[in-house]
Amino acid sequence: METFFNPPSVAIVGATEKPGSLPGIILKNIMDMGFKGRIYPVNPKYQNVFGLRCFPSLLDIPDAVALTVIAIPAQFVVDTMKQQAQKKIQYSIIISAGFREMGAEGTEMEEKIKKISIENNIRILGPNCLGILDNYTNFTTSFLPWERVSKPQKGSLSILSQSGAFAIALLDLATQEGLGIAKMVNYGNRMDIGESTLLPFLADDVHTKVIAIYMESVDNGRKFLEVAKECSRKKPIVALKVGKVAAGIAAAKSHTGAIAGRYEIYRAAFLKSGIIETNGLEEFIDGVKALSMQNPPKGNRILIVTNGGGFGVIVADHCSENGIELPPPSDHLKEKLRSKFSRFYVVNNPVDLTGSACDEDYYNALKTCMVESNEYDAAIIIPLMAPKGMTEKVVALISDIMKLSGKPAVICTVGGTFTIKVKQLFEACNFPVYPSPERSVKAMATLLKRKLLQNGHPLT
Amino acid sequence: METFFNPPSVAIVGATEKPGSLPGIILKNIMDMGFKGRIYPVNPKYQNVFGLRCFPSLLDIPDAVALTVIAIPAQFVVDTMKQQAQKKIQYSIIISAGFREMGAEGTEMEEKIKKISIENNIRILGPNCLGILDNYTNFTTSFLPWERVSKPQKGSLSILSQSGAFAIALLDLATQEGLGIAKMVNYGNRMDIGESTLLPFLADDVHTKVIAIYMESVDNGRKFLEVAKECSRKKPIVALKVGKVAAGIAAAKSHTGAIAGRYEIYRAAFLKSGIIETNGLEEFIDGVKALSMQNPPKGNRILIVTNGGGFGVIVADHCSENGIELPPPSDHLKEKLRSKFSRFYVVNNPVDLTGSACDEDYYNALKTCMVESNEYDAAIIIPLMAPKGMTEKVVALISDIMKLSGKPAVICTVGGTFTIKVKQLFEACNFPVYPSPERSVKAMATLLKRKLLQNGHPLT
Numbered sequence: 001m002e003t004f005f006n007p008p009s010v011a012i013v014g015a016t017e018k019p020g021s022l023p024g025i026i027l028k029n030i031m032d033m034g035f036k037g038r039i040y041p042v043n044p045k046y047q048n049v050f051g052l053r054c055f056p057s058l059l060d061i062p063d064a065v066a067l068t069v070i071a072i073p074a075q076f077v078v079d080t081m082k083q084q085a086q087k088k089i090q091y092s093i094i095i096s097a098g099f100r101e102m103g104a105e106g107t108e109m110e111e112k113i114k115k116i117s118i119e120n121n122i123r124i125l126g127p128n129c130l131g132i133l134d135n136y137t138n139f140t141t142s143f144l145p146w147e148r149v150s151k152p153q154k155g156s157l158s159i160l161s162q163s164g165a166f167a168i169a170l171l172d173l174a175t176q177e178g179l180g181i182a183k184m185v186n187y188g189n190r191m192d193i194g195e196s197t198l199l200p201f202l203a204d205d206v207h208t209k210v211i212a213i214y215m216e217s218v219d220n221g222r223k224f225l226e227v228a229k230e231c232s233r234k235k236p237i238v239a240l241k242v243g244k245v246a247a248g249i250a251a252a253k254s255h256t257g258a259i260a261g262r263y264e265i266y267r268a269a270f271l272k273s274g275i276i277e278t279n280g281l282e283e284f285i286d287g288v289k290a291l292s293m294q295n296p297p298k299g300n301r302i303l304i305v306t307n308g309g310g311f312g313v314i315v316a317d318h319c320s321e322n323g324i325e326l327p328p329p330s331d332h333l334k335e336k337l338r339s340k341f342s343r344f345y346v347v348n349n350p351v352d353l354t355g356s357a358c359d360e361d362y363y364n365a366l367k368t369c370m371v372e373s374n375e376y377d378a379a380i381i382i383p384l385m386a387p388k389g390m391t392e393k394v395v396a397l398i399s400d401i402m403k404l405s406g407k408p409a410v411i412c413t414v415g416g417t418f419t420i421k422v423k424q425l426f427e428a429c430n431f432p433v434y435p436s437p438e439r440s441v442k443a444m445a446t447l448l449k450r451k452l453l454q455n456g457h458p459l460t
Numbered sequence: 461m462e463t464f465f466n467p468p469s470v471a472i473v474g475a476t477e478k479p480g481s482l483p484g485i486i487l488k489n490i491m492d493m494g495f496k497g498r499i500y501p502v503n504p505k506y507q508n509v510f511g512l513r514c515f516p517s518l519l520d521i522p523d524a525v526a527l528t529v530i531a532i533p534a535q536f537v538v539d540t541m542k543q544q545a546q547k548k549i550q551y552s553i554i555i556s557a558g559f560r561e562m563g564a565e566g567t568e569m570e571e572k573i574k575k576i577s578i579e580n581n582i583r584i585l586g587p588n589c590l591g592i593l594d595n596y597t598n599f600t601t602s603f604l605p606w607e608r609v610s611k612p613q614k615g616s617l618s619i620l621s622q623s624g625a626f627a628i629a630l631l632d633l634a635t636q637e638g639l640g641i642a643k644m645v646n647y648g649n650r651m652d653i654g655e656s657t658l659l660p661f662l663a664d665d666v667h668t669k670v671i672a673i674y675m676e677s678v679d680n681g682r683k684f685l686e687v688a689k690e691c692s693r694k695k696p697i698v699a700l701k702v703g704k705v706a707a708g709i710a711a712a713k714s715h716t717g718a719i720a721g722r723y724e725i726y727r728a729a730f731l732k733s734g735i736i737e738t739n740g741l742e743e744f745i746d747g748v749k750a751l752s753m754q755n756p757p758k759g760n761r762i763l764i765v766t767n768g769g770g771f772g773v774i775v776a777d778h779c780s781e782n783g784i785e786l787p788p789p790s791d792h793l794k795e796k797l798r799s800k801f802s803r804f805y806v807v808n809n810p811v812d813l814t815g816s817a818c819d820e821d822y823y824n825a826l827k828t829c830m831v832e833s834n835e836y837d838a839a840i841i842i843p844l845m846a847p848k849g850m851t852e853k854v855v856a857l858i859s860d861i862m863k864l865s866g867k868p869a870v871i872c873t874v875g876g877t878f879t880i881k882v883k884q885l886f887e888a889c890n891f892p893v894y895p896s897p898e899r900s901v902k903a904m905a906t907l908l909k910r911k912l913l914q915n916g917h918p919l920t
Contacts, residue, residue, distance in 0.1 A: 020848060097814070098804060148846045150876040163770025164815065168846045169874040176876065216773060242770065247786045248777035254806040255769030280898035281774065281874070309715030310623025310702065313676060314741065317708035326707045344558060346714040354557070355624065386608045386628045388480055414629040414741070416610040416636065438740035 001201040003091045004125055004193070005183060006137040007067035008037050011058055011089070013080055014072040015041030015049045022071040022095060022143040024049075032146065033138040040065060058083040067091040069131070069141050074098030077127070078112050085120040092117070093141050094126035100189050101128055101255065114191055129188030130164040133171070135181050136207050144168055155180015156209030157292050158202050160195055163255070164188060166214045173285050178427030179292055182207035194219025196227055203231035212288045213239045213275075216252040218266075225273050232274030236291045236450050239275045240284040241266050274453045276446060286432075286439050287446035293430045294408035296451035297378035300325045302444060304350035305365050306382035307357035307390065311437055312350030315380055315412065318441035324448065326350075333373050340364050350382075358389035363397040370405040378447070379409040380440055385419045392422060399429040408447060412440035461661040463551045464585055464653070465643060466597040467527035468497050471518055471549070473540055474532040475501030475509045482531040482555060482603040484509075492606065493598040500525060518543040527551040529591070529601050534558030537587070538572050545580035552577075553601050554586035560649050561588055561715065574651055589648030590624040593631070595641050596667050604628055615640010616669030617752050618662050620655055623715070624648060626674045633745050638887030639752055642667040654679025656687055663691035672748045673699045673735075676712040678726075685733050692734030696751045696910050699735045700744040701726050734913045736906060746892075746899050747906035753892045754868035756911035757838035760785045762904060764810035765825050766842035767817035767850065771897055772810030775840055775872065778901035784908065786810075793833050800824050810842075818849035823857040830865040838907070839869040840900055845879045852882060859889040868907060872900035 010030070014023035027041060027050060040063075041049040044056040055061045058068065058080070068089055070080055074096050084092060099110040110127065117124050125131055131141030135154045142149070150172050157179055161167035167186040174181055182205065185198055196219050202208045211231070218224045231237060243252030244263040270277045276291075278284040302324050306312040319326050326349045329337065337347040341361065346352035351369070353361045362383060369376055379402070383394050402409045411426050411433040413419050423433040434440040470490070474483035487501060487510060500523075501509040504516040515521050518528065518540070528544055530537055534556050544552060559570040570587065577584050585591055591601030595614045602609070610632045617639055621627035627646040634641055642665065645658055656679050662668045671691070678684045691697060703712030704723040730737045738744040762784050766772040779786050786809045789797065797807040801821065806812035811829070813821045822843060829836055839862070843854050862869045871886050871893040873879050883893040894900040 102804065144846045145848060148848070148876075148878055161770075163768070163773075165768030165844050165846070166770035169768070169771075169844065172846075172876040172879070173874065214770065216770070240774075242773045242777055244777045245780035247780050248773050250808070251764075251769070251773040251776040251810050251812075254808055254810075254812060255773055280778065281896040282898065304711075308623070308625030308629070309711070310621075310626035310674065310676070311629075313623075313702045313708050313711040313715055314700075316711040317702055317704045318740065320705035320707050344562065348710070348714055350711050350714075352711075352714060384625050384629065386604045386625070386632075388605060388608070414633065416608075416632040418608055419632070436741040438742065 003066050004132055005134040006139060009065050010037055010067045010069060011040040011042050011065045013042045013068055013070045015043050017049055025143045025145060026069055026071055026141050029140050029142055033140050035138045058087045065089045069093050071095035074109055078109060081113050081116045085116055090122055092122055092124050093131040094124060095129060095131055095141060097128040099127050110191060124192040126188050130167055130186040133184040150175035152181035157181050157288060158183040158208040159212045160198055161186045161214040162216045163214055177289050179289055190219055196220045196223040199227045199231050203234050210288055210292045211235055211237045215241050216243045225269050228273035228275055237275045238287045239270060239277050271458060276449050283442055286434060286443045289432045290410060290443035290447050291450060293432045294447060296447045297408050299377040300448055301327050301377045303369050303376040303379045305379060306350050307353040308382060308384040309352045311382045312352055314437040315441055316350060318438045322441050322445040324444060330375060333375055336368050355387050359391055359394040359397050362394055363401050366401045370407055378407050380444055381409050382412045384413060385415050385422055392425060395422060395425040410440050410443045412437055463526050464592055465594040466599060469525050470497060470527045470529060471500040471502050471525045473502045473528055473530045475503050477509055485603045485605060486529060486531055486601050489600050489602055493600050495598045518547045525549045529553050531555035534569055538569060541573050541576045545576055550582055552582055552584050553591040554584060555589060555591055555601060557588040559587050570651060584652040586648050590627055590646040593644040610635035612641035617641050617748060618643040618668040619672045620658055621646045621674040622676050623674055637749050639749055650679055656680045656683040659687045659691050663694050670748055670752045671695055671697045675701055676703045685729050688733035688735055697735045698747045699730060699737050731918060736909050743902055746894060746903045749892045750870060750903040750907050751910060753890045754907060756907045757868050759837040760908055761787050761837045763829050763836040763839045765839060766810050767813040768842060768844040769812045771842045772812055774897040775901055778898045782901050782905040784904060790835060793835055796828050815847050819851055819854040819857050822854055823861050826861045830867055838867050840904055841869050842872045844873060845875050845882055852885060855882060855885040870900050870903045872897055
């Protein structure tokens, strides 16, 4: 697998400087990323492409080549594969579309490629995909220009996605949410390499802490179950399964030729293998974000602290819906809190610091409840930034005291420009921030699910 | 009611230039908004406040006064009310907190004020509230500085909110979502004026097209049901009821002293009176946004158009979950579409224009399906902006052709900086944009609910 992510040498078939050409953009993206391996443009039309020597065909390259990247029209791919077999190149990423997802003719071409690859022991990623982005080896086969798609920062999240558009959207979302990326793999039609091969590789990848999977179908059900079970013991896996119902299943078939299969079977498999399933794009990215930034809480005793009473009420409602427990503080703890705060403040769970709250009130509430007491395992903190008493300093105060407590927290805050600035400051301190009460609650629920799994409990 | 929103003259009790003082910020906000009525600062300490003549007490004001705004500490409010009664001022907005929500002592003070108001026929908004923002009369009693809270643009959405923090958050969200505001009312402890009085007023307000209500409890169940039924015939009402389950009900009691009551009763009342209920902050603002920007579709035949197949699949899944029908195009319509597009494009529902899509493809797909054919009532459009073929021009093309069709559409798009720019362009054309598939589907479901109500069908 390593060769797909860190090839010592790569041939870009069809490379050109012509604007808008896929192989051209891919070559440019690889060079822009600062990839250190050898790069061989292949195109009979040119002597040089972007300053690199260009070869008429794969067979003309004098050195050994580890990997080809093929992004030429579908009807020319079979011939390229034949050359690749002759040159004994063992790995190929086929970006080109126009195969199985296009019906009979495309399926036939795909079968021919498959035959060549099996006979010559060539491993294939794709076709109909974006391929790879590795943020540590600086290798990519993405054909999307960086001025349209955020170049993600280095981090610990790795993404497996059957859909290219979805993979790209996740890169953008990750950047917006302050999340760093380790690896992204989009395998499209998944002729050969799929989830079952990639998952064990990511399980052992030192840079990957959390794995996010978008799936329409799975390559090999039995093997996937096995490797997912093994992998989820080490690292959280969060999945978004789409093509669940008739309309979606039909759409998935048109999209990647995937036979989505019965959703109930997937659901059972996820539960059995310790995969955390999410419903919809936001729950998916929110869960991934929580798991990337915070550890699971030791137990299910959650404290809400807010300066917006209404938000406390909504969070409390959603906690109940999501099986999160909100025990009230003990009389002793209430006394301690009362001694620190104005009599207007509501000393309960939620702790309501009201519109009069200042930064230090958050510090004091969290110190009293999360550090000096052992009544709570984690906190949902809702600092609303509209009142004058609230400033950017609240970020360092909350971050310091929560880190001292050793307990996890998720943040919810809603507001305009100033709030967005505060969100980014929290995320720079590794606290996941959510723009609605319900999303912060679901993120906490995801952390709790991970804890159950770590304790060996099956999900239900 | 008019006097609360457009008082010919208003006295600000406790007005001062001292930074951070509530009456001071309120006075400044009123002046900043450009309010045209007469303003009387009241404070025995000063001769002038912000250049206006200041009076030692309400009784010293030589003219008649229509409304008082009271934002002084709770223990001084009773005396002020006595003066107000003597001066025969008929309306009062009491911003001050520290009443019923604080237990027995506060309740006692609140009862005293209530007694004075009943005996002297004084109508009261509050206490424990932000009061009013009217974007057409430029009157406000908000005590939050505009550098922290977005000053909303003029528009057609009016907000009723028991929670102040929530009302403020909605103002910020509305600005982010490109939504204009007509009126905002936050009534906190709701000693006198509440939903049942405000709703008929908004029903007749020329500037209000859509009404959003945040409620922990209701002032008068029977009357509310009656006025809501009447109002929802004219204008959509979207509600977020919080304090639904034990934890939330307890939190609501601490917050505004509200007895949240049994949620099932509320649910039944909403259904009966034609109020569209939403679950969570995002569904609430998303539904309000859809209803403010688009008309309900004539029927439930929805077309999905996308250039990201995976997104089409997720939207299709969520459509099924939300009762939205996705009929495939007729053979005739499929033929027409096929004649216009590359053979790679998927001509079905979703129409998948693939990563090769350009702006004009959207125009052609929508023209063929929404203008030249009568097979669909509305569209969920998912333009992903990562591919080079997609530019800002897609906004005008989609907007023009959908306006020509006379049918509503909601937009889903996910991405980075460029996508956010495109979102704002769509919203300037009155197309609601959502950052996830599931939210765009729920927004369309809200439009469909409104159509059912207009047709006289009860919601279920």
